[in-house]
Every structure is written in C-alpha cells, then in structure tokens.
Amino acid sequence: MKYFGTDGFRGVANEGLNVEHAYKIGRFVGWYYGARVGKKARVVLGKDTRRSSYMFESALTSGLVASGADVYMLHVIPTPGVSYETVDGCFDCGIMITASHNPYTDNGIKLVNGEGYKMDEDVLQQVEDYIDGKVEVPLATGEAIGQTVDYMQGRNRYIAYLIASANFSLQGVKVGIDCANGAASSVAKPVFDALGADVRVINNAPNGFNINVSCGSTHIEALQRHVVEQGLDVGFAYDGDADRCIAVDERGHVVDGDLILYVCGKYLSKHGRLAAGTVVPTVMSNYGLFKAFDQAKLSYETTAVGDKNVYACMRKNGYSLGGEQSGHIIFGDIECTGDGIMTSLRIMEVMRAEREPLSALTRPVKLYPQLLVNVKVTDKEAAMAAQPVLDAVKEAEEFLAGNGRVLVRASGTEPLVRVLAEAPEKELCRQADDIVIKALEPFKA
Incomplete structure (x- = not known):
C-alpha cells in the first residue's frame, strides 16, 4: 500500500495527508458504496479533537456528498464508537478522522466496512488508485447529490450501549479518568456517572492542540x-x-495491556467465558505474562504486532480475548475492535465480582525487565535473513537458558532492526542484546 498502513492513512496534516487526499477518499468511498448497493450510500463519520480534524471532516464530507452519499456526522467520538454505530445503524461504511496517540500535528483517516472491521485491502487499493488518478469517478447531479445529517443521537446510542454493557453498580467507587484531551472527553465521564461512580476527571478540556500532550x-x-x-x-x-x-x-x-489481559483472561476463564481457554497477545508481550498464563493454566496464541493481526487470529479461531501491551484490548464476544472505555468497564467488572483491588488481581504476574535496542541498518531485510544474525539470536536464547527470550524484528516504517531482550535481571538483558547487536555490525548504517 502506498498511502494506507496498518492503521489507516496517516501523516502530518497538510503535508503527508492533505485536504485533497481527504476529498478524494470521500469521492471514491461515496461512489463505491453507492454503486455497490444501487442507491445512495449511507456513511457515518466521526473525528477526534485535533484542530485539523475539522478541516478533514469538511473535505471528506464534500467528497462523499459530491459522489451521492448521505453523511451522518457523529462529530467528536472514540474510534470504537464509529465501528459500533456503523453496525448498529446499518451504515454502508464508517470513517474516523484520527491519528490516535500521535501529536496534534499529525492526523489520519480510518475506513471501516459495514461489519465494523477495518476495510478490506482490495477496497483500500482501489481508493489509492483513485487518489493517483488511475480511475475516474462520476460526480452526482440533481437529486442524486448527497446530504449531511447531524447525528448526535448516534453518539448517545454508543454511550447508552457502554452503560448497558455493565451489569453492576459503581456506587461508592472512586475512579480517576485521563481523557488525553481527546475523543474520550465527550463520552467517558457520562458512562461512569451513570453507573454511580465518584468520577475524578483530568485532561478533558481539548483545545485542538493539547491532545496527548503530557497526558493519556x-x-x-x-x-x-x-x-x-x-x-x-x-x-x-x-x-x-x-x-x-x-x-x-x-x-x-x-x-498495562499485558496485565489487563491476565486479569480479564483469568476471570473469564473462571466463569467459562474465555473461548477455547485461550488469550491472544502479540509477540511483544512480556515474557512474565506468558509464565503467568502457564501458571494459571491459560492457553495463549501469539500474533505479530498490531491489533489487526490480533483480531484476525481471534476471528479465525473463535477466540474471545486478545490485545497488546499498549492497552489495545479486544473482547471478541461483544466487539470487533479495541475500546478503551469498554476495557475500563470490564476491569471494573472483575474488581467488583472478585471483591479485590486491582493490585491484588495483578500480583501473580511478575513482569520481566525489558531492554529494547534499535539498530539502524542499510538493509533490514538482508540483516534479518543473515545466517550470522540468526545464529546470534539462537546463541542469545541459549545464554538466557529458558529464563527469558530475545525477539528481533524489522521496523515496519524505518530502516531499523529492533532487538528486544527479556530476563529476570536488566544486566542479563544487556548481555543478550549485545550478542545480537554484535552480529548486526556489518549491516549498520
């Protein structure tokens, strides 16, 4: 893919990703879904709180309407809210304007299909072809021109869904929430208020520039x-x-996400709600988590990094819980994407049911020290395939003697090879890393 990565089309606003890109994405998506269903496409659109999100919202809307789509505007809402409402409102597709945890100067466009999943790559490729002028799309005329609809009720339905998912009261529980001056600012507090919690919120005053700044x-x-x-x-x-x-x-x-997977996985397994008794972490999860899973007799299946890979594994095998160390957790029995607020509620469910503080629920997991070294190389594919490097990884693993691991992977976006060691002590991590780094010397940039 030229424009769309694992998490949508990302870039510095009006540099890597500009309003013309957004307009063209709207033009193609509006035409494509209209042609597929044989009538005006219905598209739901949300955004985060970046200043540039309003600009991209206008550009996308113009493109969609010009291609004959009706656009239902959710305004500021979490990404999972767009996925939820796409399905709940029977829309043809959904679009979210966000750059997630990136600085406010960045932005991105995520496309979601009618089932609430990330859009299929063959459709994304067609979008890219249109952006590059390889195909043409007609403009709508007359009654075929689309319209915009102020769709605040969609956000309200998402809030109601979150509240209804919790079959417990939080009366008397003191909960702190950091909204990162982002999309959660309009949703999180109403949910916890409705459940009776004593909510203390910070960083919920977005101004377009403070999203993710020293918060979240x-x-x-x-x-x-x-x-x-x-x-x-x-x-x-x-x-x-x-x-x-x-x-x-x-x-x-x-x-973090590893500990959340443990707490929720153990609880769901105890109550017969963990499909196949299996949790899906990524290869970057802490070695201590895998040891804790073994001790709790929980099975696990690791995937490559990225929530897309986690969910693909879950969907293929029917698993009901997976996620990443970064806190992207997917409860497959109720959702098809990570939802931070839903994750909070599931943690609260465990705390209320087990009558234990979170510190006690996480105590069995002894996270191992990690040491990650990024090595800049001239050719990351050649470095990863080199026999001396492969031999060094094996040597480092043998050095740790089953008490840790070494993970070596190429960066997906930079000319880097990442060398991660985990062991009971930081010094052992350093020594294991050094074995691999030495083998990478001939490839250093």
Whole structure:
C-alpha cells in the first residue's frame, strides 16, 4: 500500500495527508458504496479533537456528498464508537478522522466496512488508485447529490450501549479518568456517572492542540499522581481516539495491556467465558505474562504486532480475548475492535465480582525487565535473513537458558532492526542484546 498502513492513512496534516487526499477518499468511498448497493450510500463519520480534524471532516464530507452519499456526522467520538454505530445503524461504511496517540500535528483517516472491521485491502487499493488518478469517478447531479445529517443521537446510542454493557453498580467507587484531551472527553465521564461512580476527571478540556500532550495512556504519570493524591480506587487513561486503555491501581502502579489481559483472561476463564481457554497477545508481550498464563493454566496464541493481526487470529479461531501491551484490548464476544472505555468497564467488572483491588488481581504476574535496542541498518531485510544474525539470536536464547527470550524484528516504517531482550535481571538483558547487536555490525548504517 502506498498511502494506507496498518492503521489507516496517516501523516502530518497538510503535508503527508492533505485536504485533497481527504476529498478524494470521500469521492471514491461515496461512489463505491453507492454503486455497490444501487442507491445512495449511507456513511457515518466521526473525528477526534485535533484542530485539523475539522478541516478533514469538511473535505471528506464534500467528497462523499459530491459522489451521492448521505453523511451522518457523529462529530467528536472514540474510534470504537464509529465501528459500533456503523453496525448498529446499518451504515454502508464508517470513517474516523484520527491519528490516535500521535501529536496534534499529525492526523489520519480510518475506513471501516459495514461489519465494523477495518476495510478490506482490495477496497483500500482501489481508493489509492483513485487518489493517483488511475480511475475516474462520476460526480452526482440533481437529486442524486448527497446530504449531511447531524447525528448526535448516534453518539448517545454508543454511550447508552457502554452503560448497558455493565451489569453492576459503581456506587461508592472512586475512579480517576485521563481523557488525553481527546475523543474520550465527550463520552467517558457520562458512562461512569451513570453507573454511580465518584468520577475524578483530568485532561478533558481539548483545545485542538493539547491532545496527548503530557497526558493519556502514553504519559501515564499524570494519572498515577492523580490516583495517589486523590486516594482513588482505580484510574484509567485513554489515548487520543480512546481505543486504548492503560490502568493504574490504587497504589499508583501502572497496569498495562499485558496485565489487563491476565486479569480479564483469568476471570473469564473462571466463569467459562474465555473461548477455547485461550488469550491472544502479540509477540511483544512480556515474557512474565506468558509464565503467568502457564501458571494459571491459560492457553495463549501469539500474533505479530498490531491489533489487526490480533483480531484476525481471534476471528479465525473463535477466540474471545486478545490485545497488546499498549492497552489495545479486544473482547471478541461483544466487539470487533479495541475500546478503551469498554476495557475500563470490564476491569471494573472483575474488581467488583472478585471483591479485590486491582493490585491484588495483578500480583501473580511478575513482569520481566525489558531492554529494547534499535539498530539502524542499510538493509533490514538482508540483516534479518543473515545466517550470522540468526545464529546470534539462537546463541542469545541459549545464554538466557529458558529464563527469558530475545525477539528481533524489522521496523515496519524505518530502516531499523529492533532487538528486544527479556530476563529476570536488566544486566542479563544487556548481555543478550549485545550478542545480537554484535552480529548486526556489518549491516549498520
């Protein structure tokens, strides 16, 4: 793909991704789905709080309407809200304008098919061909021109869905929420308020420029301080489009995606709700998580990095829980994408049912120290395939003698080879990394 990566079309606003791209995406999508269904396409559109999101919203809307689509505007809403409403409202497709956890200067366009999943690559390829002028799309005329609909009720339905998913009360529970000045700002507090929680919110005053700035799931220290200073029972931090969640326990300790998978996986298994008794983490999950799964007699199947790969594995095998260390957790029995607020509610379900604080629920997991080294190389494919490098990885694994691991992978976007070692002690990580880094010397840039 030339424009669309694993998480949509991303770039610096009006540099890598500009309004002409957005207009053309709208033009093709509006025409494509209209031609497929034989009538005006119905498209639902949401955005995060970046200043440029309003610009891209206008460009996309113009393109969609010009191709004959009716556009239902959700305005500011989490990415999973777009996926939910695409299915719930029987729309032909959904579009989300966001660059997730990236700085406000970036933005992106995510396309979702009618089933709420990331759009099929063959359709994305056709979009790219249209952007590059390889195909033509007719303009709608007369009554065929589309219209826009202010669709706030769609966001309200998403909020109601989140509330209804929780069959418990949070009366008397003190909950901290960090909305990252992003899409969660309009949704998270109403959900927890409705469940009776004593909610203490930070970073929920977006101004177009402060999304993800020293806040949210990528800057968890703000929530850690908040939980400790306010004496809260638990805290949840989201990223810019609220499809990720990182938690903080009552002592101020970080509970990342790995620990969330453990807590929820063990609970669901106990109650016979973990399909095939299997959790789906990625290869980047902590070695300590795998050890804890073994001790809890939970099966796991690892995938390549990326929520797209996690969900593909879950869907193929019928698994019901998977996710990433970054806090992108998918509960496959109720959703097809990560949802930070839903993840918060599932954690609260476990805490309420087990009558345990989050610190006690995570205690069995002993996370291993990790040391990640990025090595800049001239040819990452050649480096990854070189026999001396493969031999060095094997040597490093043998050096750790079953008490850790070494993971070597090429960056998907940069000329880097990433060398990650995990072991009971940081010094062992360094020594294992050094074995592989030495073998990469001939390939260094």
